Amino acid sequence: MSSMHFDQFAGDYKQVLDKTVAISGEDSAYFAEYKARYLARMLSRDFSGKVLDFGCGIGLLSGFLKQHLPQSRIDGFDVSRESLDHVDSALVEQGLFTSNADLLAGDYDLIVLANVMHHIVVAQRQMVIEDIAGHLAPHGKLAIFEHNPANPVTRRVVDRCPFDKDVTLLAPSETSQYLRKARLRLVRNDYIVFMPRLLSCLRPLERCLAWLPLGAQYALIGEKHV
Numbered sequence: 478m479s480s481m482h483f484d485q486f487a488g489d490y491k492q493v494l495d496k497t498v499a500i501s502g503e504d505s506a507y508f509a510e511y512k513a514r515y516l517a518r519m520l521s522r523d524f525s526g527k528v529l530d531f532g533c534g535i536g537l538l539s540g541f542l543k544q545h546l547p548q549s550r551i552d553g554f555d556v557s558r559e560s561l562d563h564v565d566s567a568l569v570e571q572g573l574f575t576s577n578a579d580l581l582a583g584d585y586d587l588i589v590l591a592n593v594m595h596h597i598v599v600a601q602r603q604m605v606i607e608d609i610a611g612h613l614a615p616h617g618k619l620a621i622f623e624h625n626p627a628n629p630v631t632r633r634v635v636d637r638c639p640f641d642k643d644v645t646l647l648a649p650s651e652t653s654q655y656l657r658k659a660r661l662r663l664v665r666n667d668y669i670v671f672m673p674r675l676l677s678c679l680r681p682l683e684r685c686l687a688w689l690p691l692g693a694q695y696a697l698i699g700e701k702h703v
């Protein structure tokens with residue numbers, strides 16, 4: 478996929494996504510904050526390390542990462558320069574938001590890829606993960622969030638999403654293989670996001686369902702050996 482692909486959506490990325498996920502009764506912010514909360518639970522709120530939001534787009538997740546991990550430094554990387562122009566100025570003041578991979582540090586404590594992998598052509602996925610793993614500090618973690626292709630509602634949402642045309646979704650088994658081949662130890666493998674807004678009273682149960690392959694998305698975390 479061309480690096481320019483997301484440039485055309487930069488101005489109205491959030492609105493397009495809000496419309497696409499409306500079937501859940503939630504908006505794009507709900508899904509971004511869900512991921513930030515998940516990571517804050519894994520790391521603890523006092524985490525004060527360096528984070529890279531790889532494929533940060535307009536910085537929707539980055540903002541929630543800063544909110545839920547307030548002592549961390551958040552950097553962002555994206556191939557879409559126009560998306561980066563929309564990143565909030567407060568984020569840009571505290572970290573580096575760039576499309577130049579040569580500027581990225583080599584000692585990130587956490588690197589997050591949220592719904593980025595399915596935009597990378599299959600033949601390049603392993604190489605991209607290995608490159609990213611090379612930017613982790615010892616014991617650093619790589620967190621990958623992806624759409625769950627086994628969930629029919631997710632597949633329907635992806636089919637209708639204007640920027641998901643021609644993407645190839647990845648099952649957790651494919652994603653975990655990339656992590657293993659990049660010599661990262663798999664430390665979490667969780668299904669997430671089960672309940673639409675209509676069933677929000679049942680959301681406290683979601684953490685107990687992490688094993689159930691029906692979540693709309695999944696999260697895998699790999700850790701770098703020393």
Ligand SMILES: C[S@@+](CC[C@H](N)C(=O)[O-])C[C@H]1O[C@@H](n2cnc3c(N)ncnc32)[C@H](O)[C@@H]1O
Pocket residue numbers: 480483509531532533534535537538554555556557560590591592593596597605
């Ligand atoms: C669906 S958006 C997700 C944006 C953000 N992670 C979020 O959760 O809101 C996918 C993003 O991945 C970026 N992307 C695609 N291929 C990439 C690559 N090889 N390297 C870095 N970013 C990439 C796109 O430009 C786009 O901003």
